[in-house]
Amino acid sequence: MLDGGQAVMLPAEQLLQPATASSPLWVRLAAGLEDAIATGSLSPGARLEGEVSMSERLSLSRPTVRRAIQELVEKGLLVRRRGVGTQVVHGSVARQIDLTSLYDDLRRAGRVPSTRVLDVTLAQATPQIAEQLGLTSPVRVLKIRRVRFADAAPIAVLENYLPEAFADITAETLSNQGLYHELRARGVTLRVARQRIGARRATVDEGHLLDIGRGAPVLTMDRRAYDADGAAVEYGHHCYRPDLYGFEMTLVDR
Amino acid sequence: MLDGGQAVMLPAEQLLQPATASSPLWVRLAAGLEDAIATGSLSPGARLEGEVSMSERLSLSRPTVRRAIQELVEKGLLVRRRGVGTQVVHGSVARQIDLTSLYDDLRRAGRVPSTRVLDVTLAQATPQIAEQLGLTSPVRVLKIRRVRFADAAPIAVLENYLPEAFADITAETLSNQGLYHELRARGVTLRVARQRIGARRATVDEGHLLDIGRGAPVLTMDRRAYDADGAAVEYGHHCYRPDLYGFEMTLVDR
DNA sequence: CCCCGGATTATGTTAGGACATTTGAGGCGA
DNA sequence: TCGCCTCAAATGTCCTAACATAATCCGGGG
Numbered sequence: 001m002l003d004g005g006q007a008v009m010l011p012a013e014q015l016l017q018p019a020t021a022s023s024p025l026w027v028r029l030a031a032g033l034e035d036a037i038a039t040g041s042l043s044p045g046a047r048l049e050g051e052v053s054m055s056e057r058l059s060l061s062r063p064t065v066r067r068a069i070q071e072l073v074e075k076g077l078l079v080r081r082r083g084v085g086t087q088v089v090h091g092s093v094a095r096q097i098d099l100t101s102l103y104d105d106l107r108r109a110g111r112v113p114s115t116r117v118l119d120v121t122l123a124q125a126t127p128q129i130a131e132q133l134g135l136t137s138p139v140r141v142l143k144i145r146r147v148r149f150a151d152a153a154p155i156a157v158l159e160n161y162l163p164e165a166f167a168d169i170t171a172e173t174l175s176n177q178g179l180y181h182e183l184r185a186r187g188v189t190l191r192v193a194r195q196r197i198g199a200r201r202a203t204v205d206e207g208h209l210l211d212i213g214r215g216a217p218v219l220t221m222d223r224r225a226y227d228a229d230g231a232a233v234e235y236g237h238h239c240y241r242p243d244l245y246g247f248e249m250t251l252v253d254r
Numbered sequence: 255m256l257d258g259g260q261a262v263m264l265p266a267e268q269l270l271q272p273a274t275a276s277s278p279l280w281v282r283l284a285a286g287l288e289d290a291i292a293t294g295s296l297s298p299g300a301r302l303e304g305e306v307s308m309s310e311r312l313s314l315s316r317p318t319v320r321r322a323i324q325e326l327v328e329k330g331l332l333v334r335r336r337g338v339g340t341q342v343v344h345g346s347v348a349r350q351i352d353l354t355s356l357y358d359d360l361r362r363a364g365r366v367p368s369t370r371v372l373d374v375t376l377a378q379a380t381p382q383i384a385e386q387l388g389l390t391s392p393v394r395v396l397k398i399r400r401v402r403f404a405d406a407a408p409i410a411v412l413e414n415y416l417p418e419a420f421a422d423i424t425a426e427t428l429s430n431q432g433l434y435h436e437l438r439a440r441g442v443t444l445r446v447a448r449q450r451i452g453a454r455r456a457t458v459d460e461g462h463l464l465d466i467g468r469g470a471p472v473l474t475m476d477r478r479a480y481d482a483d484g485a486a487v488e489y490g491h492h493c494y495r496p497d498l499y500g501f502e503m504t505l506v507d508r
Numbered sequence: 509c510c511c512c513g514g515a516t517t518a519t520g521t522t523a524g525g526a527c528a529t530t531t532g533a534g535g536c537g538a
Numbered sequence: 539t540c541g542c543c544t545c546a547a548a549t550g551t552c553c554t555a556a557c558a559t560a561a562t563c564c565g566g567g568g
Contacts, residue, residue, distance in 0.1 A: 024521060045484055050548060061523045066549090074328075076446050081482055082549045083531030089446050090388065090484040134344060191507050192330050192343050198500035199453035199473040217471030219453040228335055230299055230344040246452035253445050278551060304518060315553045320519090336519045337561030 029068035048086040076250030117171040118145040132235040155244040159237045195223040283322035302340040330504030357432030371425040372399040386489040409498040413491045449477040
């Protein structure tokens with residue numbers, strides 16, 4: 001076998017990130033492993049040290065080591081096979097779709113995001129919007145319309161609806177940081193989101209905002225995000241310039 | 255509190271699916287819980303019985319119960335909060351994107367899928383295709399072109415590339431079942447896939463096959479699927495009619 | 509009546525052990 | 539030399555046990 005004839009054993013200091021951080025042990029181990037993969041200490045195809053051996057060497061319990069490895073398996077970085085071992089997957093790594101905003105996505109990709117807020121208005125909700133937010137019909141909602149730029153090029157038109165409780169969100173706040181960041185700052189923790197990705201022709205308005213021809217194709221994403229209580233917090237309707245943005249994800253068979 | 259003032263306690267027989275099935279305990283419990291949610295025995299917002307209580311009542315260990323619940327949390331059906339408990343999420347359930355083929359997707363949605371195989375040819379790989387499959391340049395690959403129908407309406411044009419080892423796949427086989435089914439039948443187990451979803455204008459050819467106007471928007475998906483060994487098995491380039499198909503997924507914050 | 513602080517309850521983390529199952533490789537025999 | 543069989547190694551499943559931590563509830567004191 002070319003790949004991983006011998007199991008790779010990395011020093012404990014490299015695997016376990018600094019003890020100063022008071023995060024769970026398995027998180028620190030997972031971070032250490034992910035780092036080792038990212039920096040090339042563990043190259044694609046390499047066979048990992050066995051769970052039992054690793055737990056003894058690091059003075060951790062096997063469940064803890066297992067939990068860390070499981071994390072990376074679900075991220076698509078490692079593959080485990082019973083009777084064989086754990087290997088680093090081939091191919092270049094792609095980040096998984098997270099419950100994050102486009103703003104964070106772009107920053108991580110090393111691009112410079114900026115936002116132009118078109119309008120922030122409190123208006124009567126249409127029956128459709130009210131239903132998406134799980135509210136009874138005659139209710140007012142905050143409507144936000146923004147254009148997102150990456151390195152000065154317009155890449156998306158964002159339309160978001162929130163319950164009236166968030167009516168004090170200002171256009172200024174949204175210019176500086178993403179909507180999700182602002183929600184988190186208010187103590188709202190988003191837990192689950194359902195989204196649908198599709199495509200259609202751009203409306204005249206969208207075509208103008210995105211600087212593409214009228215009727216040009218756009219990539220769309222509708223998302224409903226829920227609170228920890230299960231209450232709908234946000235309904236978003238986004239559309240992207242397909243030549244500048246796409247959704248990448250890693251699927252893992254379980 | 256309106257929702258879940260009292261924890262719901264379902265009978266053991268309902269939660270644990272038949273013992274005849276020799277699947278792992280946590281799988282059977284997870285299936286039982288998922289069933290209870292699907293049938294409405296556990297309605298949205300309902301509070302689940304605590305882990306400890308449930309494990310005692312079912313004569314299972316807490317880690318086993320935890321594993322089952324964890325599964326449904328990752329599927330987006332349940333939400334857990336420390337100090338509070340576990341609740342069924344609100345909103346209608348949407349299936350998560352899996353490592354499955356479009357063929358299986360449609361069958362599960364209750365639609366009748368069918369396939370028209372355009373051509374199956376063994377040809378010299380372009381440098382791009384070879385690179386996607388992780389092969390050195392001068393190599394032949396199997397190229398498959400199909401049109402997928404759902405209830406007699408064309409919804410996708412599928413273009414797949416496979417290593418020469420699969421050259422004996424015939425057009426006839428592909429008419430009866432999906433490509434992934436055929437691969438599994440040959441002992442190939444797909445473990446990881448990376449995909450990118452985007453949009454663009456349909457080519458003249460695609461517009462004709464999908465019965466849409468030329469230049470109409472199509473939803474595209476490029477996927478590379480890897481074997482358990484980490485070897486690239488398939489590279490696919492699909493395009494869908496956006497008015498008939500979209501990608502739905504559930505995101506869970508961890 | 510309001511506010512604050514403990515008791516309660518629930519999930520989160522970690523440990524340590526035992527056995528089952530799958531896989532690959534090496535050795536033995538025909 | 540080829541094929542079968544056994545064995546070792548690795549992950550998968552399952553158990554018991556304890557402590558940590560967050561959130562809520564409730565009662566007492568101001």
